Amino acid sequence: MKELTQKILRSAGILCAIGAVGGLVIAGVNAWTSPIIAQNNADKASATYKVIFPDLTKVGDSVSVSGKYVSSYAIAYKGDAEIGRIYTGTASYGQTVNMKIMVGMSTANGKTVLGKVSILNNGATGGFDTTVVSNYVTPYNAAPSETTLSNVKCGATAAATAIKMIVSEAKDLYESGGAVEDIDGEIKTLFATALAHSDGIDIAGKTYATKYYAVYADAEKTNYLGSAYRLSGSTTDGNALTLLGAISGGIASPSYGKIVSVKSAVDLTADVTAYNAAPSATQFDNWANATAGALAKSMMAEAASAYASGIGNLSSEGYMLQIYPTMKGASDAIALTGTTYVSAYYVAYSDAAKTAGTEIGHVYYGSGTSEGFEPYDGSGVHNSHISLMVGISGTMASPLLGKLVLLSDDSYDGTGMSGDYVSRYNNNPTADFDTLSTGSTYSARLIKGILAEALMSYKGGK
Amino acid sequence: MDQLKRSQHHESFVTGIIKENPLFVAVLGTCPALAITKSFEAAIGMGILFTFVLVCSNVLISALRKIIPEEVETPAYIVVVATFVTVVKMVCEAFVPALYTSLGVFLSLLVVNCIVLGRAEAFANKNGVVDSLLDGLGNGIGYTLALIVISLVREILGTGMLTFGNIFPFLKINGEVVALPILKGAGWDFSISLFAKPAGGFIVFGVIMAILAAMKNSKKDKEAAAKRAAAYAAAQKAREAALAAPIAAKTEGGVH
Numbered sequence: 216m217k218e219l220t221q222k223i224l225r226s227a228g229i230l231c232a233i234g235a236v237g238g239l240v241i242a243g244v245n246a247w248t249s250p251i252i253a254q255n256n257a258d259k260a261s262a263t264y265k266v267i268f269p270d271l272t273k274v275g276d277s278v279s280v281s282g283k284y285v286s287s288y289a290i291a292y293k294g295d296a297e298i299g300r301i302y303t304g305t306a307s308y309g310q311t312v313n314m315k316i317m318v319g320m321s322t323a324n325g326k327t328v329l330g331k332v333s334i335l336n337n338g339a340t341g342g343f344d345t346t347v348v349s350n351y352v353t354p355y356n357a358a359p360s361e362t363t364l365s366n367v368k369c370g371a372t373a374a375a376t377a378i379k380m381i382v383s384e385a386k387d388l389y390e391s392g393g394a395v396e397d398i399d400g401e402i403k404t405l406f407a408t409a410l411a412h413s414d415g416i417d418i419a420g421k422t423y424a425t426k427y428y429a430v431y432a433d434a435e436k437t438n439y440l441g442s443a444y445r446l447s448g449s450t451t452d453g454n455a456l457t458l459l460g461a462i463s464g465g466i467a468s469p470s471y472g473k474i475v476s477v478k479s480a481v482d483l484t485a486d487v488t489a490y491n492a493a494p495s496a497t498q499f500d501n502w503a504n505a506t507a508g509a510l511a512k513s514m515m516a517e518a519a520s521a522y523a524s525g526i527g528n529l530s531s532e533g534y535m536l537q538i539y540p541t542m543k544g545a546s547d548a549i550a551l552t553g554t555t556y557v558s559a560y561y562v563a564y565s566d567a568a569k570t571a572g573t574e575i576g577h578v579y580y581g582s583g584t585s586e587g588f589e590p591y592d593g594s595g596v597h598n599s600h601i602s603l604m605v606g607i608s609g610t611m612a613s614p615l616l617g618k619l620v621l622l623s624d625d626s627y628d629g630t631g632m633s634g635d636y637v638s639r640y641n642n643n644p645t646a647d648f649d650t651l652s653t654g655s656t657y658s659a660r661l662i663k664g665i666l667a668e669a670l671m672s673y674k675g676g677k
Numbered sequence: 678m679d680q681l682k683r684s685q686h687h688e689s690f691v692t693g694i695i696k697e698n699p700l701f702v703a704v705l706g707t708c709p710a711l712a713i714t715k716s717f718e719a720a721i722g723m724g725i726l727f728t729f730v731l732v733c734s735n736v737l738i739s740a741l742r743k744i745i746p747e748e749v750e751t752p753a754y755i756v757v758v759a760t761f762v763t764v765v766k767m768v769c770e771a772f773v774p775a776l777y778t779s780l781g782v783f784l785s786l787l788v789v790n791c792i793v794l795g796r797a798e799a800f801a802n803k804n805g806v807v808d809s810l811l812d813g814l815g816n817g818i819g820y821t822l823a824l825i826v827i828s829l830v831r832e833i834l835g836t837g838m839l840t841f842g843n844i845f846p847f848l849k850i851n852g853e854v855v856a857l858p859i860l861k862g863a864g865w866d867f868s869i870s871l872f873a874k875p876a877g878g879f880i881v882f883g884v885i886m887a888i889l890a891a892m893k894n895s896k897k898d899k900e901a902a903a904k905r906a907a908a909y910a911a912a913q914k915a916r917e918a919a920l921a922a923p924i925a926a927k928t929e930g931g932v933h
């Protein structure tokens with residue numbers, strides 16, 4: 216027994232001794248290499264920051280954010296001036312796991328400027344790691360923009376999509392000033408009865424408006440309330456401001472709704488509260504911060520103008536504007552009876568007062584369900600449900616088919632199937648819709664049926 | 678006696694390089710071999726670090742072989758190997774960070790590499806320090822050569838070129854990574870990206886193994902044929918001798 220104990224103690228002692236010597240060696244090497252490793256990491260981080268902002272002279276402390284993908288950001292300085300922010304995020308998509316990147320965001324002329332991307336951990340596998348760099352990150356970094364960001368079909372789609380998700384969130388975070396934006400809460404502030412809203416839809420070519428959200432009073436998104444416009448700009452004294460502003464009502468005189476200050480270099484709480492008590496264009500003139508008031512006024516004027524021209528306006532009038540861009544007013548919906556598909560029509564006017572003689576044409580609202588189509592994939596019979604608006608003008612004897620706008624379409628084979636036909640139709644409107652192309656025949660026949668009925672109604676003076 | 682020792686040292690060193698190559702003959706350490714052979718430079722780096730760990734652990738285990746009790750041999754070996762791997766990891770991260778990033782988890786996994794532990798148990802704890810050092814060196818060189826062969830094929834076929842300087846900065850020329858186009862040029866590209874992917878590693882490894890097996894079988898066949906020929910010649914000679922004996926007896930009788 217004593218021998219066994221001694222044996223065990225000896226074995227344990229030797230093991231401990233080997234472990235202790237090993238530990239000492241590791242501690243010594245660690246003491247030698249850790250400063251070098253720390254310096255390497257600092258150099259690497261600095262090189263990464265320099266890729267994103269070549270002009271930066273220092274980077275602030277990392278600030279944690281609780282985004283879905285973005286975990287932190289740091290402010291980049293040139294001297295003492297902030298030149299942008301560097302966001303770090305990780306995303307997984309498809310086969311790509313833990314794609315970790317840094318991306319820069321800055322502001323120019325009041326608009327967010329997408330910065331370069333630097334990959335910290337390439338989570339793509341099996342050769343896609345190099346493909347995503349050569350086919351996506353390199354072209355994006357050569358010209359960072361929403362377009363190059365969207366070109367995810369590059370041969371490494373999953374990895375590119377993971378990067379895009381991080382960059383998009385970083386942009387939203389930047390525009391919201393750093394914190395994760397509670398878009399649902401903000402929209403609720405703008406429209407108290409809102410129950411649903413669309414995703415943010417980009418707006419191009421405007422000075423301030425970058426995006427809009429269509430807001431609905433019901434979860435099915437049939438009862439449109441108005442739109443919330445994201446507006447970004449800089450005051451004359453250099454303060455960046457991002458607002459979310461509500462616009463609703465008719466196109467003849469869009470109503471100014473409430474606003475939310477998403478990001479502001481100065482505190483606008485009092486001014487925004489006062490404005491929201493009774494929203495109107497003139498309210499901005501009373502702002503204590505006059506430069507911010509002037510900017511906010513210009514921003515909301517642009518939003519109202521966009522709404523009046525159909526941009527971001529998903530009301531009936533908004534859709535009708537897509538058919539008759541010169542329309543200034545429209546009648547209320549006039550119900551039709553005895554029809555299968557077309558249930559109502561509107562009269563479009565070139566005059567906001569809707570005076571007689573300024574009619575441009577009619578716009579018919581139709582909807583229906585197509586014949587059953589049984590695809591080869593065994594998913595069973597599929598009926599397409601389509602609703603649309605179509606313009607008809609000219610005389611009753613020889614009516615002219617105008618453009619049509621799809622309001623909803625669940626045609627088999629994915630989104631846009633019928634949309635492709637509509638694009639072709641709109642280039643040269645014809646009643647013979649199903650001759651435009653082969654495929655999706657039943658949807659085309661349904662649309663043709665709606666057009667035929669609309670034409671018949673027009674000929675009948677309705 | 679000295680000659681015997683020298684012969685043993687020579688045997689210890691040479692065996693692991695070709696005759697008992699750890700990767701191509703013993704088929705050990707295949708996982709890191711397939712994972713890190715996408716690039717020639719990474720393969721060389723892995724080979725050097727692997728050789729260092731193997732030599733050091735072999736030497737120390739051999740030196741301690743009479744002290745370490747049999748009951749705790751394996752844990753003691755793991756502690757020794759883990760110490761060297763950790764040291765190598767830290768030094769690599771400090772001085773060749775690109776190699777450290779490139780090897781990733783496979784550097785840490787050297788702790789449980791079957792070649793390292795296998796040589797410790799099969800050789801170092803039964804042989805002297807010099808032989809163990811030479812055994813480690815031979816096996817390390819053998820493994821490195823095997824990695825180099827696979828990586829050369831994979832990098833050239835997978836990317837169409839051979840690059841230097843991505844991992845070892847001193848290989849750069851004028852601060853630029855050197856890329857030698859072999860299967861790629863302006864307007865033409867015969868590279869097959871599959872070889873840069875894990876599946877390509879398996880294919881290359883399999884083909885090399887097949888070639889080596891064919892060579893081995895061919896050598897065996899030749900040896901067997903030579904043996905058969907020698908046996909046949911010996912039998913023929915014996916037959917001829919048996920036939921010639923009575924004639925000779927007769928001839929001798931005639932003389933008398």
